[in-house]
Amino acid sequence: MDLRPGRQRPTVKERLATGKALRDKVSRKDLAHWKPPKDRPDPIDLIEQSHVGRVERLIPIRVGRMASSPFAFLRGNAPGMSEDFASLPETGIMPVICGDAHLGNFGFYASPERDLVFDLNDFDEAHPGFWEWDLRRLLTSVWVAGRQNGFSEDTNGDAAAWCVRAYRKQLRRLADLPLLELAYERLDIDRMREETADHALRFEIERAAEKARRRTSDRALPKLTTAQPDGSSKKAQVIVEQPPLITRLPDDSAERLMDGVAEYLKTLPPHWRRVLAQYEVVDVAHKVVGIGSVGLRAYVVLLYGNGPDDPLFLQLKQARRSVVAPYVHGDQPLHSHQGQRVVEYQLALQTVSDSLLGWMTVDNRQYYVRQFRDMKGAITVEGIDGSGLMDYARICGTLLAKGHARTADAAVIAGYLGKSDSADRALAKFAAAYADQTERDHQALVAAVKRGQLPAEFGL
Numbered sequence: 001m002d003l004r005p006g007r008q009r010p011t012v013k014e015r016l017a018t019g020k021a022l023r024d025k026v027s028r029k030d031l032a033h034w035k036p037p038k039d040r041p042d043p044i045d046l047i048e049q050s051h052v053g054r055v056e057r058l059i060p061i062r063v064g065r066m067a068s069s070p071f072a073f074l075r076g077n078a079p080g081m082s083e084d085f086a087s088l089p090e091t092g093i094m095p096v097i098c099g100d101a102h103l104g105n106f107g108f109y110a111s112p113e114r115d116l117v118f119d120l121n122d123f124d125e126a127h128p129g130f131w132e133w134d135l136r137r138l139l140t141s142v143w144v145a146g147r148q149n150g151f152s153e154d155t156n157g158d159a160a161a162w163c164v165r166a167y168r169k170q171l172r173r174l175a176d177l178p179l180l181e182l183a184y185e186r187l188d189i190d191r192m193r194e195e196t197a198d199h200a201l202r203f204e205i206e207r208a209a210e211k212a213r214r215r216t217s218d219r220a221l222p223k224l225t226t227a228q229p230d231g232s233s234k235k236a237q238v239i240v241e242q243p244p245l246i247t248r249l250p251d252d253s254a255e256r257l258m259d260g261v262a263e264y265l266k267t268l269p270p271h272w273r274r275v276l277a278q279y280e281v282v283d284v285a286h287k288v289v290g291i292g293s294v295g296l297r298a299y300v301v302l303l304y305g306n307g308p309d310d311p312l313f314l315q316l317k318q319a320r321r322s323v324v325a326p327y328v329h330g331d332q333p334l335h336s337h338q339g340q341r342v343v344e345y346q347l348a349l350q351t352v353s354d355s356l357l358g359w360m361t362v363d364n365r366q367y368y369v370r371q372f373r374d375m376k377g378a379i380t381v382e383g384i385d386g387s388g389l390m391d392y393a394r395i396c397g398t399l400l401a402k403g404h405a406r407t408a409d410a411a412v413i414a415g416y417l418g419k420s421d422s423a424d425r426a427l428a429k430f431a432a433a434y435a436d437q438t439e440r441d442h443q444a445l446v447a448a449v450k451r452g453q454l455p456a457e458f459g460l
Contacts, residue, residue, distance in 0.1 A: 012175055012411050019093075019415025026089040028418070031132070032426035034433040037087055043441040044448045046080045053320070054295030060455040061244065062294035066442075067449050067456055070435075071144050071381075073442040075104055076291040078125055079323045080441065081137055084434075086327035090130040091416055095408030096348045098400070099125030099324040100292065101134040102141035103381050106396050108189075108212040110375035111352040116189045116209055118395075119350050120403055121376070124293065126345035127322035127334075131404050131413055138400060139163055139431035142393045144438055145381045153432070155386040159393045160428035161421070166397035168417040168424065174402065175411035182410070185402050186351035187395070195395065201388035204379055212377025217311045220373045224313070225283075225302065237311075239285040239302055245460065246300075247286045253363075254284050257299055257316065260362040264369045267340070267358035276356065279303040279312060288460075293317065297365060300372055313372035314356070317342075318365055337361070339368035349403040 010018070047066075051059050066076040074081075078100045098105065098120050105122040139160045146156035174182050187195075189209050196202050224246075225237035241248050249257070258281045265273050283302045288294055297318040304310060319338035328334075335341040339359030347353050358369045379392060404413065417423045449456045 015409055015411035016175070016415035019091075019412040020418065022091045022093075022412075022416045026091050028416075028422040028426050030089050030426075031423060032429040032433075034084075034088075034430050034437065036084075036437065040087075041083060043077070043080050043444055044453065046083060047077075047445065047454070050079050051295065055297065056295075057244065058288060058295040060457040061288060061460045062291065063445070063449060063454045064456040064458040064460060065291045065294060067446050068458065069148060070439045070442040071104075071141070071148050072291055073445060074141055074144050074438050075102060076294075077438070077441065078137075078292055081140075082125075082133070082323045082327060084437075085130075085133045085136055088132070088136075090132050091413075093131055093408055093413055093416070094128050094328075095131055095404040095406075096126060096345050097129040097131065097134040097324065098123065098349065098403065099127050099129060099134070099322050101138040101400055103138070103145055103392065103396060104141070104378060106399060107376060107378040108209055109354070109377075111188075112355045114375075116212060116375060117352060118187045118189065118192050119399055121350075121378075123342050123346040123349065124317070124319065125322045125324055126342060126349060127324040127328065128407075129324045129328055131408065133324070134400060134404070135164065135167060135397075135427065136430060136434065138396060139427055140434045140438060142389065142396075143431045143435035146386070146389055147435065147439075149382060149384070149386075149389070151386045151389065155389070156435075157428050157432065159386070159390040160431045161424040162390045163393035163397035164424040164427045165421065166394040167401040168414065170398045170401035171405060171410045171414040171417065172419075174405040175409075175414050182405060184351065187399060187402075192395065196391050198385070198388040198391040200383075200385045201379075201391045204384055204388070208377045208379050212375045215373045215376055217313045217371075217373055218309075220313055221311045224300065237302070237308060238283045239300060241285070245288045249284065249286060249299075256362055257284050258301065260316075260360045260367075261301065261314075261369075264358045264360040267343075267360070268356065272355055276303075279305050287315075289315075289317070296320070297367070314369055315372040316360070316367045316369050319359070319368050320366075337366055339366045342368040348407050351402070351406075 066073045100122055107121040108116050108118050109121055111117050142160050142163055143156045146159055224239055226240040261281050265276055281303050284299050287298055287300045289298050299316040301314045303312045319342050321333055343357045343359055354370050356371050360367050448454045
Protein backbone atom coordinates (compact mmCIF):
# COMPACT_ATOMS: atom_id res chain seq x y z
CA MET A 1 0.00 0.00 0.00
CA ASP A 2 1.62 3.20 -1.22
CA LEU A 3 0.30 6.37 0.45
CA ARG A 4 2.62 9.29 -0.18
CA PRO A 5 2.53 12.81 -1.69
CA GLY A 6 2.80 12.91 -5.45
CA ARG A 7 1.58 9.39 -6.14
CA GLN A 8 -0.54 9.55 -9.30
CA ARG A 9 -3.60 7.34 -9.50
CA PRO A 10 -4.69 6.34 -13.01
CA THR A 11 -7.95 7.97 -14.11
CA VAL A 12 -11.22 6.07 -14.19
CA LYS A 13 -11.02 6.08 -17.98
CA GLU A 14 -7.53 4.56 -17.89
CA ARG A 15 -8.59 1.88 -15.40
CA LEU A 16 -11.66 1.02 -17.47
CA ALA A 17 -9.33 0.55 -20.44
CA THR A 18 -7.09 -1.73 -18.35
CA GLY A 19 -10.11 -3.91 -17.61
CA LYS A 20 -11.23 -3.92 -21.23
CA ALA A 21 -7.77 -5.10 -22.31
CA LEU A 22 -8.20 -8.20 -20.12
CA ARG A 23 -10.70 -9.51 -22.68
CA ASP A 24 -7.64 -10.47 -24.76
CA LYS A 25 -6.70 -12.86 -21.94
CA VAL A 26 -10.22 -14.16 -21.21
CA SER A 27 -13.01 -13.30 -23.64
CA ARG A 28 -16.41 -12.70 -22.12
CA LYS A 29 -17.75 -15.60 -24.18
CA ASP A 30 -15.29 -17.87 -22.37
CA LEU A 31 -17.21 -17.21 -19.14
CA ALA A 32 -20.05 -19.40 -20.43
CA HIS A 33 -18.28 -22.72 -20.54
CA TRP A 34 -18.51 -25.56 -18.07
CA LYS A 35 -17.34 -29.06 -18.81
CA PRO A 36 -16.10 -31.25 -15.96
CA PRO A 37 -12.38 -31.98 -16.38
CA LYS A 38 -11.40 -35.61 -16.97
CA ASP A 39 -9.43 -35.61 -13.72
CA ARG A 40 -12.22 -33.96 -11.72
CA PRO A 41 -12.21 -35.36 -8.15
CA ASP A 42 -15.15 -37.46 -7.02
CA PRO A 43 -17.52 -35.05 -5.20
CA ILE A 44 -18.09 -37.63 -2.46
CA ASP A 45 -14.34 -37.85 -1.84
CA LEU A 46 -14.23 -34.07 -1.40
CA ILE A 47 -17.12 -34.17 1.06
CA GLU A 48 -15.40 -36.89 3.06
CA GLN A 49 -12.16 -34.90 3.07
CA SER A 50 -14.04 -31.87 4.42
CA HIS A 51 -15.24 -34.00 7.36
CA VAL A 52 -11.71 -34.54 8.69
CA GLY A 53 -11.37 -32.80 12.04
CA ARG A 54 -15.10 -32.31 12.57
CA VAL A 55 -17.08 -33.66 15.51
CA GLU A 56 -17.78 -37.18 14.29
CA ARG A 57 -21.23 -37.58 15.88
CA LEU A 58 -22.45 -34.50 13.96
CA ILE A 59 -21.33 -35.57 10.50
CA PRO A 60 -24.59 -37.51 9.81
CA ILE A 61 -26.53 -34.29 10.48
CA ARG A 62 -24.41 -32.40 7.95
CA VAL A 63 -24.82 -35.13 5.34
CA GLY A 64 -28.58 -35.30 5.97
CA ARG A 65 -28.94 -31.56 5.54
CA MET A 66 -26.89 -31.55 2.31
CA ALA A 67 -28.83 -34.52 0.92
CA SER A 68 -32.22 -32.88 1.53
CA SER A 69 -32.22 -30.87 -1.73
CA PRO A 70 -29.91 -29.62 -4.52
CA PHE A 71 -29.97 -26.11 -3.01
CA ALA A 72 -29.00 -27.43 0.42
CA PHE A 73 -26.24 -29.46 -1.26
CA LEU A 74 -24.97 -26.32 -2.97
CA ARG A 75 -24.90 -24.49 0.36
CA GLY A 76 -22.65 -27.13 1.88
CA ASN A 77 -20.46 -27.71 -1.16
CA ALA A 78 -18.20 -24.66 -1.15
CA PRO A 79 -15.11 -26.93 -1.21
CA GLY A 80 -16.25 -28.73 -4.36
CA MET A 81 -17.17 -25.54 -6.16
CA SER A 82 -13.82 -23.95 -5.32
CA GLU A 83 -12.09 -27.00 -6.81
CA ASP A 84 -14.15 -26.68 -10.00
CA PHE A 85 -13.88 -22.91 -10.39
CA ALA A 86 -10.11 -22.98 -9.98
CA SER A 87 -9.93 -24.91 -13.28
CA LEU A 88 -11.74 -22.16 -15.21
CA PRO A 89 -10.33 -19.08 -16.98
CA GLU A 90 -10.05 -15.97 -14.79
CA THR A 91 -9.07 -12.36 -15.41
CA GLY A 92 -6.56 -12.15 -12.57
CA ILE A 93 -8.46 -9.45 -10.64
CA MET A 94 -8.43 -10.44 -6.97
CA PRO A 95 -10.62 -8.62 -4.46
CA VAL A 96 -11.44 -10.13 -1.11
CA ILE A 97 -14.25 -12.54 -1.99
CA CYS A 98 -16.90 -14.10 0.21
CA GLY A 99 -15.82 -17.56 -0.96
CA ASP A 100 -19.33 -18.86 -0.23
CA ALA A 101 -21.59 -16.43 -2.07
CA HIS A 102 -25.09 -17.81 -2.58
CA LEU A 103 -28.63 -16.52 -2.09
CA GLY A 104 -28.78 -17.84 1.48
CA ASN A 105 -25.67 -15.97 2.60
CA PHE A 106 -27.20 -12.52 2.33
CA GLY A 107 -29.34 -11.26 5.18
CA PHE A 108 -30.39 -8.69 7.73
CA TYR A 109 -28.43 -7.67 10.80
CA ALA A 110 -28.18 -4.64 13.09
CA SER A 111 -25.73 -1.83 12.48
CA PRO A 112 -23.99 -0.34 15.54
CA GLU A 113 -26.64 2.41 15.37
CA ARG A 114 -29.31 -0.35 15.62
CA ASP A 115 -30.54 0.23 12.05
CA LEU A 116 -31.52 -2.86 10.10
CA VAL A 117 -29.19 -3.37 7.12
CA PHE A 118 -28.97 -6.04 4.44
CA ASP A 119 -25.67 -7.38 3.15
CA LEU A 120 -23.44 -10.43 2.80
CA ASN A 121 -23.47 -12.13 6.18
CA ASP A 122 -21.27 -15.26 6.08
CA PHE A 123 -17.50 -14.97 5.89
CA ASP A 124 -16.13 -18.33 7.04
CA GLU A 125 -14.53 -18.80 3.60
CA ALA A 126 -13.68 -15.14 2.89
CA HIS A 127 -10.24 -14.73 1.33
CA PRO A 128 -8.51 -12.90 -1.52
CA GLY A 129 -9.67 -14.63 -4.67
CA PHE A 130 -11.03 -14.07 -8.14
CA TRP A 131 -14.28 -12.11 -8.45
CA GLU A 132 -15.58 -14.62 -11.00
CA TRP A 133 -15.67 -17.36 -8.36
CA ASP A 134 -18.10 -15.46 -6.13
CA LEU A 135 -20.30 -14.48 -9.04
CA ARG A 136 -20.38 -18.00 -10.48
CA ARG A 137 -21.44 -19.46 -7.12
CA LEU A 138 -24.13 -16.82 -6.63
CA LEU A 139 -25.54 -17.33 -10.14
CA THR A 140 -25.62 -21.09 -9.76
CA SER A 141 -27.56 -20.68 -6.51
CA VAL A 142 -30.08 -18.50 -8.38
CA TRP A 143 -30.62 -21.19 -11.02
CA VAL A 144 -30.79 -24.08 -8.53
CA ALA A 145 -33.25 -22.15 -6.32
CA GLY A 146 -35.39 -21.36 -9.35
CA ARG A 147 -35.57 -25.00 -10.36
CA GLN A 148 -36.40 -26.00 -6.80
CA ASN A 149 -39.30 -23.53 -6.87
CA GLY A 150 -40.54 -25.01 -10.15
CA PHE A 151 -39.76 -22.00 -12.35
CA SER A 152 -39.16 -22.30 -16.10
CA GLU A 153 -35.62 -22.28 -17.48
CA ASP A 154 -36.41 -18.95 -19.15
CA THR A 155 -37.27 -17.44 -15.77
CA ASN A 156 -34.14 -18.87 -14.19
CA GLY A 157 -32.05 -17.55 -17.07
CA ASP A 158 -33.58 -14.10 -16.74
CA ALA A 159 -32.93 -14.08 -12.98
CA ALA A 160 -29.29 -15.07 -13.48
CA ALA A 161 -28.81 -12.46 -16.22
CA TRP A 162 -30.42 -9.79 -14.02
CA CYS A 163 -27.98 -10.68 -11.27
CA VAL A 164 -24.96 -10.20 -13.55
CA ARG A 165 -26.42 -7.01 -15.01
CA ALA A 166 -26.92 -5.57 -11.53
CA TYR A 167 -23.36 -6.57 -10.55
CA ARG A 168 -21.95 -5.00 -13.72
CA LYS A 169 -23.90 -1.74 -13.48
CA GLN A 170 -23.20 -1.32 -9.76
CA LEU A 171 -19.46 -1.68 -10.36
CA ARG A 172 -19.60 0.95 -13.10
CA ARG A 173 -21.52 3.34 -10.83
CA LEU A 174 -19.16 2.78 -7.90
CA ALA A 175 -16.12 3.35 -10.12
CA ASP A 176 -17.04 7.03 -10.41
CA LEU A 177 -17.76 7.65 -6.72
CA PRO A 178 -15.39 9.43 -4.34
CA LEU A 179 -13.57 6.68 -2.45
CA LEU A 180 -15.01 7.57 0.96
CA GLU A 181 -18.52 7.68 -0.49
CA LEU A 182 -17.95 4.21 -1.92
CA ALA A 183 -16.81 3.04 1.52
CA TYR A 184 -20.08 4.25 3.08
CA GLU A 185 -22.33 2.62 0.44
CA ARG A 186 -24.91 0.33 2.08
CA LEU A 187 -28.43 -1.04 1.74
CA ASP A 188 -30.78 -0.42 4.66
CA ILE A 189 -34.35 -1.64 4.97
CA ASP A 190 -35.92 1.55 3.60
CA ARG A 191 -33.78 1.55 0.47
CA MET A 192 -34.40 -2.18 0.03
CA ARG A 193 -38.16 -1.54 0.00
CA GLU A 194 -37.72 1.19 -2.62
CA GLU A 195 -35.67 -1.04 -4.89
CA THR A 196 -38.06 -4.03 -4.77
CA ALA A 197 -40.79 -4.07 -7.40
CA ASP A 198 -42.20 -7.57 -6.83
CA HIS A 199 -45.05 -7.65 -4.27
CA ALA A 200 -44.35 -11.21 -3.10
CA LEU A 201 -40.71 -10.38 -2.43
CA ARG A 202 -41.72 -7.15 -0.70
CA PHE A 203 -43.93 -9.16 1.62
CA GLU A 204 -41.09 -11.61 2.32
CA ILE A 205 -38.73 -8.71 3.05
CA GLU A 206 -41.18 -7.25 5.58
CA ARG A 207 -41.69 -10.67 7.18
CA ALA A 208 -37.97 -11.36 7.41
CA ALA A 209 -37.24 -7.84 8.70
CA GLU A 210 -39.86 -8.08 11.42
CA LYS A 211 -38.54 -11.47 12.47
CA ALA A 212 -34.99 -10.09 12.50
CA ARG A 213 -35.98 -7.23 14.80
CA ARG A 214 -37.17 -9.82 17.34
CA ARG A 215 -33.92 -11.82 17.21
CA THR A 216 -32.15 -10.22 20.15
CA SER A 217 -30.45 -11.59 23.25
CA ASP A 218 -33.31 -10.70 25.58
CA ARG A 219 -35.81 -12.47 23.30
CA ALA A 220 -33.50 -15.49 23.05
CA LEU A 221 -33.09 -15.87 26.83
CA PRO A 222 -36.36 -17.74 27.57
CA LYS A 223 -35.93 -19.93 24.45
CA LEU A 224 -32.36 -21.01 25.07
CA THR A 225 -32.12 -21.11 28.86
CA THR A 226 -33.84 -22.58 31.88
CA ALA A 227 -33.78 -21.70 35.57
CA GLN A 228 -31.52 -23.68 37.84
CA PRO A 229 -33.60 -26.35 39.64
CA ASP A 230 -32.91 -25.19 43.19
CA GLY A 231 -32.75 -21.49 42.37
CA SER A 232 -29.74 -21.08 44.65
CA SER A 233 -26.92 -21.04 42.11
CA LYS A 234 -25.19 -17.86 41.08
CA LYS A 235 -26.25 -18.84 37.58
CA ALA A 236 -29.88 -17.74 37.54
CA GLN A 237 -30.24 -19.36 34.10
CA VAL A 238 -28.30 -22.03 32.24
CA ILE A 239 -28.42 -22.93 28.56
CA VAL A 240 -30.82 -25.81 28.17
CA GLU A 241 -29.86 -28.93 26.22
CA GLN A 242 -31.74 -29.82 23.02
CA PRO A 243 -29.74 -32.85 21.82
CA PRO A 244 -28.21 -33.34 19.36
CA LEU A 245 -28.34 -29.67 18.27
CA ILE A 246 -27.62 -28.02 21.64
CA THR A 247 -25.48 -29.98 24.07
CA ARG A 248 -23.73 -29.19 27.31
CA LEU A 249 -19.98 -29.62 27.75
CA PRO A 250 -17.84 -31.32 30.38
CA ASP A 251 -17.05 -28.81 33.11
CA ASP A 252 -13.35 -28.57 32.26
CA SER A 253 -14.08 -27.88 28.55
CA ALA A 254 -16.69 -25.28 29.44
CA GLU A 255 -14.29 -23.54 31.82
CA ARG A 256 -11.53 -23.36 29.19
CA LEU A 257 -13.93 -21.82 26.68
CA MET A 258 -15.25 -19.30 29.18
CA ASP A 259 -11.70 -18.43 30.20
CA GLY A 260 -10.89 -17.94 26.51
CA VAL A 261 -13.30 -15.03 26.37
CA ALA A 262 -10.62 -12.98 28.17
CA GLU A 263 -8.33 -13.51 25.15
CA TYR A 264 -11.17 -12.50 22.83
CA LEU A 265 -11.58 -9.21 24.70
CA LYS A 266 -8.02 -8.24 23.74
CA THR A 267 -9.00 -8.33 20.06
CA LEU A 268 -11.82 -5.80 20.45
CA PRO A 269 -11.44 -2.04 19.92
CA PRO A 270 -10.65 -0.32 23.27
CA HIS A 271 -14.15 1.09 23.82
CA TRP A 272 -15.92 -2.22 23.29
CA ARG A 273 -13.28 -4.03 25.34
CA ARG A 274 -14.20 -1.81 28.30
CA VAL A 275 -17.91 -2.44 27.76
CA LEU A 276 -17.59 -6.24 27.49
CA ALA A 277 -15.21 -6.40 30.46
CA GLN A 278 -18.13 -5.43 32.70
CA TYR A 279 -20.10 -8.55 31.72
CA GLU A 280 -20.05 -11.80 33.66
CA VAL A 281 -19.59 -15.02 31.70
CA VAL A 282 -22.35 -17.33 32.94
CA ASP A 283 -22.65 -20.43 30.77
CA VAL A 284 -21.64 -22.06 27.49
CA ALA A 285 -23.01 -24.86 25.29
CA HIS A 286 -22.35 -26.35 21.86
CA LYS A 287 -24.94 -25.33 19.25
CA VAL A 288 -25.09 -26.78 15.73
CA VAL A 289 -25.54 -24.14 13.03
CA GLY A 290 -25.85 -23.97 9.25
CA ILE A 291 -25.08 -26.69 6.72
CA GLY A 292 -21.45 -26.27 5.70
CA SER A 293 -20.45 -25.53 9.31
CA VAL A 294 -22.08 -28.58 10.88
CA GLY A 295 -19.48 -30.63 12.70
CA LEU A 296 -17.16 -27.73 13.33
CA ARG A 297 -17.11 -26.49 16.91
CA ALA A 298 -19.68 -23.76 17.46
CA TYR A 299 -20.60 -22.52 20.91
CA VAL A 300 -23.08 -20.13 22.44
CA VAL A 301 -21.89 -18.19 25.50
CA LEU A 302 -24.32 -16.50 27.86
CA LEU A 303 -23.18 -13.33 29.65
CA TYR A 304 -24.95 -10.99 32.08
CA GLY A 305 -24.41 -7.25 32.19
CA ASN A 306 -26.54 -5.46 34.77
CA GLY A 307 -27.94 -8.69 36.14
CA PRO A 308 -30.06 -11.48 34.60
CA ASP A 309 -32.32 -8.95 32.87
CA ASP A 310 -29.37 -7.76 30.79
CA PRO A 311 -28.27 -10.88 28.84
CA LEU A 312 -25.84 -11.07 25.94
CA PHE A 313 -25.26 -14.14 23.80
CA LEU A 314 -21.97 -14.51 21.94
CA GLN A 315 -21.27 -17.14 19.31
CA LEU A 316 -17.85 -18.80 19.05
CA LYS A 317 -17.34 -20.48 15.68
CA GLN A 318 -14.36 -22.61 14.80
CA ALA A 319 -12.42 -21.10 11.92
CA ARG A 320 -10.39 -23.26 9.57
CA ARG A 321 -8.48 -22.35 6.45
CA SER A 322 -10.72 -20.98 3.69
CA VAL A 323 -11.67 -23.41 0.94
CA VAL A 324 -10.45 -20.76 -1.50
CA ALA A 325 -6.94 -20.53 -0.02
CA PRO A 326 -5.24 -23.63 -1.54
CA TYR A 327 -6.16 -22.48 -5.06
CA VAL A 328 -4.77 -18.99 -4.48
CA HIS A 329 -1.46 -19.57 -2.70
CA GLY A 330 -0.99 -23.31 -2.30
CA ASP A 331 -0.42 -25.37 0.82
CA GLN A 332 1.16 -22.70 3.01
CA PRO A 333 -1.45 -20.73 5.01
CA LEU A 334 -1.34 -16.99 4.45
CA HIS A 335 -2.98 -16.25 7.81
CA SER A 336 -1.62 -17.25 11.21
CA HIS A 337 -5.06 -17.03 12.85
CA GLN A 338 -8.09 -18.09 10.83
CA GLY A 339 -10.53 -16.40 13.20
CA GLN A 340 -8.74 -13.12 12.67
CA ARG A 341 -8.95 -13.74 8.91
CA VAL A 342 -12.73 -14.11 9.09
CA VAL A 343 -13.13 -10.93 11.14
CA GLU A 344 -10.81 -8.80 9.01
CA TYR A 345 -12.42 -9.86 5.75
CA GLN A 346 -15.93 -9.43 7.13
CA LEU A 347 -15.00 -5.85 8.02
CA ALA A 348 -13.57 -5.44 4.51
CA LEU A 349 -16.67 -6.71 2.68
CA GLN A 350 -19.46 -5.26 4.83
CA THR A 351 -20.11 -1.54 5.02
CA VAL A 352 -21.09 -1.81 8.69
CA SER A 353 -20.42 -4.78 10.92
CA ASP A 354 -21.04 -6.24 14.36
CA SER A 355 -19.18 -4.10 16.91
CA LEU A 356 -18.24 -7.19 18.93
CA LEU A 357 -16.35 -9.12 16.25
CA GLY A 358 -13.16 -10.69 17.58
CA TRP A 359 -11.18 -13.92 17.75
CA MET A 360 -9.62 -16.35 20.22
CA THR A 361 -7.82 -19.70 20.53
CA VAL A 362 -8.82 -22.56 22.86
CA ASP A 363 -7.26 -26.05 22.91
CA ASN A 364 -5.23 -25.16 19.81
CA ARG A 365 -8.41 -24.45 17.85
CA GLN A 366 -9.03 -21.02 16.40
CA TYR A 367 -12.39 -19.26 16.66
CA TYR A 368 -14.01 -16.04 15.63
CA VAL A 369 -16.54 -14.43 17.93
CA ARG A 370 -19.66 -12.41 17.14
CA GLN A 371 -23.01 -11.62 18.66
CA PHE A 372 -25.28 -14.66 18.39
CA ARG A 373 -28.56 -12.84 17.95
CA ASP A 374 -28.20 -9.29 16.73
CA MET A 375 -31.32 -8.79 14.64
CA LYS A 376 -30.14 -11.39 12.13
CA GLY A 377 -32.58 -12.61 9.51
CA ALA A 378 -32.72 -14.04 5.99
CA ILE A 379 -34.99 -14.04 2.94
CA THR A 380 -36.65 -17.41 2.37
CA VAL A 381 -36.19 -18.00 -1.36
CA GLU A 382 -38.41 -21.10 -1.35
CA GLY A 383 -41.53 -18.96 -1.02
CA ILE A 384 -40.99 -16.26 -3.65
CA ASP A 385 -42.30 -16.26 -7.23
CA GLY A 386 -40.36 -15.92 -10.47
CA SER A 387 -40.37 -12.13 -10.59
CA GLY A 388 -39.41 -12.11 -6.91
CA LEU A 389 -36.41 -14.31 -7.68
CA MET A 390 -35.33 -11.89 -10.39
CA ASP A 391 -35.66 -8.95 -8.01
CA TYR A 392 -33.80 -10.74 -5.23
CA ALA A 393 -31.03 -11.89 -7.59
CA ARG A 394 -30.61 -8.28 -8.68
CA ILE A 395 -30.30 -7.11 -5.06
CA CYS A 396 -27.71 -9.78 -4.26
CA GLY A 397 -25.72 -9.00 -7.41
CA THR A 398 -25.67 -5.33 -6.44
CA LEU A 399 -24.42 -6.14 -2.94
CA LEU A 400 -21.76 -8.54 -4.19
CA ALA A 401 -20.42 -5.80 -6.47
CA LYS A 402 -20.32 -3.39 -3.55
CA GLY A 403 -18.29 -5.87 -1.50
CA HIS A 404 -15.81 -6.50 -4.31
CA ALA A 405 -15.46 -2.78 -5.03
CA ARG A 406 -14.39 -2.19 -1.43
CA THR A 407 -11.27 -4.35 -1.88
CA ALA A 408 -10.44 -4.12 -5.61
CA ASP A 409 -10.62 -1.55 -8.39
CA ALA A 410 -14.27 -1.37 -9.45
CA ALA A 411 -13.30 0.34 -12.70
CA VAL A 412 -11.06 -2.50 -13.85
CA ILE A 413 -13.75 -5.15 -13.32
CA ALA A 414 -16.36 -2.83 -14.87
CA GLY A 415 -14.08 -2.22 -17.86
CA TYR A 416 -13.77 -5.95 -18.44
CA LEU A 417 -17.53 -6.55 -18.16
CA GLY A 418 -18.36 -3.57 -20.38
CA LYS A 419 -21.65 -1.91 -21.30
CA SER A 420 -23.23 -4.71 -23.34
CA ASP A 421 -24.98 -7.81 -22.02
CA SER A 422 -22.27 -10.19 -23.34
CA ALA A 423 -21.08 -11.16 -19.87
CA ASP A 424 -24.66 -11.35 -18.59
CA ARG A 425 -25.60 -13.93 -21.20
CA ALA A 426 -22.35 -15.89 -20.90
CA LEU A 427 -22.45 -16.22 -17.13
CA ALA A 428 -26.15 -17.10 -17.16
CA LYS A 429 -25.32 -19.90 -19.61
CA PHE A 430 -22.59 -21.09 -17.25
CA ALA A 431 -25.01 -21.05 -14.31
CA ALA A 432 -27.42 -23.35 -16.20
CA ALA A 433 -24.64 -25.84 -16.95
CA TYR A 434 -23.25 -25.75 -13.43
CA ALA A 435 -26.74 -26.10 -11.95
CA ASP A 436 -26.90 -29.38 -13.90
CA GLN A 437 -23.56 -30.35 -12.36
CA THR A 438 -24.80 -29.47 -8.88
CA GLU A 439 -27.86 -31.66 -9.34
CA ARG A 440 -25.70 -34.56 -10.55
CA ASP A 441 -23.40 -34.16 -7.55
CA HIS A 442 -26.40 -34.01 -5.23
CA GLN A 443 -27.69 -37.25 -6.69
CA ALA A 444 -24.26 -38.80 -6.15
CA LEU A 445 -24.50 -37.82 -2.48
CA VAL A 446 -28.00 -39.29 -2.18
CA ALA A 447 -26.74 -42.51 -3.77
CA ALA A 448 -23.77 -42.62 -1.37
CA VAL A 449 -26.18 -42.34 1.55
CA LYS A 450 -28.41 -45.11 0.18
CA ARG A 451 -25.54 -47.53 -0.23
CA GLY A 452 -24.23 -46.76 3.27
CA GLN A 453 -21.02 -44.99 2.23
CA LEU A 454 -22.02 -41.85 4.15
CA PRO A 455 -24.12 -41.78 7.34
CA ALA A 456 -27.08 -39.42 7.34
CA GLU A 457 -29.67 -38.16 9.78
CA PHE A 458 -32.61 -36.27 8.33
CA GLY A 459 -34.92 -33.65 9.76
CA LEU A 460 -32.31 -32.14 12.10
